[in-house]
Amino acid sequence: MPQTLSHDIIAIILSTSFTVLIISFIIIFIVIYQKRHQGFIKEKADLQTGFQQILLESQLEIQEQTLQTISQEIHDNIGQVLSLAKLNLGTMDINQPHQLQQKMDDSKGLIGKAIQDLRDISKSLNTDYVSEMGLMQAISYELEMIRKSGAFTTTLKTEGLPVKLEAQKELIIFRMVQEVINNIIKHAKASTILVLLTYRPDTFSIAVNDNGTGFDLTPLNAGENSKFGLGIRNLHKRAQLIGAHFSIASTLGIGTTVTLQLPLSTNQASGS
Amino acid sequence: MSKTLLHTIAIHLDIIAPLVALFFVLFRKEKRLGGHIFIVIFLLIQLVLNSWIKVIFHCNCGPNIYLYKANCFLSFISLSLYFLNRWKPHAPPRNYRKAVIAIGFLSLTVLALIYYDGFEVAFNSYSYSLVALSICTGCILYYYAKIKRPDIANIITSRSFWFVSGLFIYYAGCFFIFLSFKFLTLAKNPNASIVWTIHNIIFVPMCIAFSIGFRCRKPSHTI
Numbered sequence: 001m002p003q004t005l006s007h008d009i010i011a012i013i014l015s016t017s018f019t020v021l022i023i024s025f026i027i028i029f030i031v032i033y034q035k036r037h038q039g040f041i042k043e044k045a046d047l048q049t050g051f052q053q054i055l056l057e058s059q060l061e062i063q064e065q066t067l068q069t070i071s072q073e074i075h076d077n078i079g080q081v082l083s084l085a086k087l088n089l090g091t092m093d094i095n096q097p098h099q100l101q102q103k104m105d106d107s108k109g110l111i112g113k114a115i116q117d118l119r120d121i122s123k124s125l126n127t128d129y130v131s132e133m134g135l136m137q138a139i140s141y142e143l144e145m146i147r148k149s150g151a152f153t154t155t156l157k158t159e160g161l162p163v164k165l166e167a168q169k170e171l172i173i174f175r176m177v178q179e180v181i182n183n184i185i186k187h188a189k190a191s192t193i194l195v196l197l198t199y200r201p202d203t204f205s206i207a208v209n210d211n212g213t214g215f216d217l218t219p220l221n222a223g224e225n226s227k228f229g230l231g232i233r234n235l236h237k238r239a240q241l242i243g244a245h246f247s248i249a250s251t252l253g254i255g256t257t258v259t260l261q262l263p264l265s266t267n268q269a270s271g272s
Numbered sequence: 273m274s275k276t277l278l279h280t281i282a283i284h285l286d287i288i289a290p291l292v293a294l295f296f297v298l299f300r301k302e303k304r305l306g307g308h309i310f311i312v313i314f315l316l317i318q319l320v321l322n323s324w325i326k327v328i329f330h331c332n333c334g335p336n337i338y339l340y341k342a343n344c345f346l347s348f349i350s351l352s353l354y355f356l357n358r359w360k361p362h363a364p365p366r367n368y369r370k371a372v373i374a375i376g377f378l379s380l381t382v383l384a385l386i387y388y389d390g391f392e393v394a395f396n397s398y399s400y401s402l403v404a405l406s407i408c409t410g411c412i413l414y415y416y417a418k419i420k421r422p423d424i425a426n427i428i429t430s431r432s433f434w435f436v437s438g439l440f441i442y443y444a445g446c447f448f449i450f451l452s453f454k455f456l457t458l459a460k461n462p463n464a465s466i467v468w469t470i471h472n473i474i475f476v477p478m479c480i481a482f483s484i485g486f487r488c489r490k491p492s493h494t495i
Contacts, residue, residue, distance in 0.1 A: 009463045012452050016470060020445040027437050030415050034427040037419075 051241050055168050058175035058238070062130065065178055069145055070121050077148065078114050078121075085110040120144075135170040136162055139177055139195055146181065146193065153192045160199030163264065169242045173206065173260065176235055176246075180208045180258045183231060188212025188256060205261040214250040283465075285472040287326060289479035290319040296483040302431070302490050307357030311435050311482060314350040317343060318475075340395055341386045348382055348403040351439065355410040358432055362417065378406055397454035404443040404450050411440035431485040438481030445474040 088107040092100055123129060123141065130138045136158065143154035165173070177195065184190050190212030198205045220232065232248070235258075239246035244262040281288070294315050305312065321343040328336040352375045360368060385399040414436045418427060427433045449471050456464040 006461060006463060008452065008456065008459075008461065009467060012448050012456075012467055013470060015448040016445055016474070019447060020441060020474065023441050023444045026415070027440070030419065031428060033419060034422055037422055038425055041422075 047241075051168075054172060054238055054241050058172050062171070062175055062178065065182075073117065073121055073145070073148075078117050081110050081114045081117070085114070130171050130174045131167045135165060135174055136197060138170075138174050139197070142174075142178060142181065143193065143195060146185070152185075152190070155192070155194045156197070157194065158197045158199070162197070162199050163204070165204065165262070165264075169262070172238050172242050173244075173262070176238055176260060177206065177208060179231060179235060184208070184210045184212060184256075187215075190255065201264070203261055203263055205259060207257055207259045209255060209257045211255040214252045214254055214256050216252065217248060217250050220248065279469075282469045282472055284326065286322040286475050287319060289476045290315045290322070293479040293482040293486070294319060296486040300486040301488065307354060308431055308435065308485075310350050310354035310357065311485070314347055314354070315479075315482065317346045317350060321346075337395065341389075341399065344396065344399050344403055345379075345382055345386060348406065349379060351407055351410070352379070354435075355414070358414065359417075362421075378402070394457045395453045397451055400450035400453075401447060404447045407439055407443040408447070411436050411443070429488055431488045434481045434485030434488065438478035438485070441481065442474055442478035446471050449474075 085107045088103045088110070092103050094100065120141075123133075129141075133141065136156075140156050143156055146152050147154040164170075181193060184193055188210045190210035192211045194207075194209040196207045196209070198207070236246055239260055242262060244260050247259045247261075248256065249259070250256040294312070297312050297315070321339050325336045325339045325343075328334065328339070356368075356371060356375065359371065363371065382399050382402055385402065386396055389396045389398070414432070418433070424430050449467050453464070453467065456467060
């Protein structure tokens, strides 16, 4: 075998080695790219499954909440009104025509109120009432039910031109609002609840404000979510799933504001 | 191991490597070969023609250049059929017909290059280079399709990926060897055999990739 190689041979060997190297890099790149792509597809599918699961959970929770509200409403309101009407009718004295007329009028009024309340309740028996009524109406109805209890003053305000969001997102947002209001009722010791819906061309935001005792946010900001239980973690998780930003601002003795900001797509922003 | 023995093994790698790959065909995990039969045919062509070439060379029975030319043409046909078979389920019938016509045209060009080069002159760099370019184009199109529309969960579990990668390494790696070999032999370069030994060495990764491919099971598809 000859000891020295000609320049031609060296050039061929070098170009061949270089080509093999490049080809190897291309093949490795394709394998890595394909793996990452598959990872991305899997992540997307998991996210989709998670979204569907949260949606289903939200639907079930809304139904549960509705049934609780109805049960309370029937017991505390309609039941009381009908008992009063029954009492009125039972204490009628035919010998006292003036009082008789008064009691009949009172009973008519009470039964009328019971009928109106039953009508209101029947609306919420429809399981799809959130998507049928729309987010704003559903929140308005929810606040109305709370106001009727007499323990809270409720206000719903809107800013900007309302737009219809995706039905699934509206459902999740409504459930989040319900959860926040429930927390206010249970823990805030508040007397007023204010819900502000703001529609901007690129974002939709919803703020739920109360004038309750407020709470210390330090553990939450330090990432100690466990102290706040499942509720806040769920709210964060749901906000993430719909691509929204969730924040809480609270001042001890003054109250709490929970805000959810959802970026709007061009289609949503244009279709009111 | 002595240097001479290593050299002997190196010059016979183009027979040993396809033989080993064909051994893996016998013990493949997925029994159904389908369109991959063309890879088996390609390996058989390599094994038979390269062995024949070596026999003629060792017993000094005359020129063996026509066998290289036959190898070039038959390899091109078998691999073109392999790529066409891979592409058929995904291609619209019109595009598929166009590809068949293009491959038919290329086959005629390769045949013409072989014919006009004569059968007793030297190794035909033009036909080999054209075949190498065509096969590399097929490989690139395969990768492009896999990147654009990944249909399997893990590409390294796919037989076709290993086969195409093996072909890509071999044909792209040997392109400059094919292109320059006629020049080297006509110039009577004393080191030309070293280049062909390198060709034989590059033949090994291709056969290893083929062997891995034959050990693959049916890949799971994307979600």
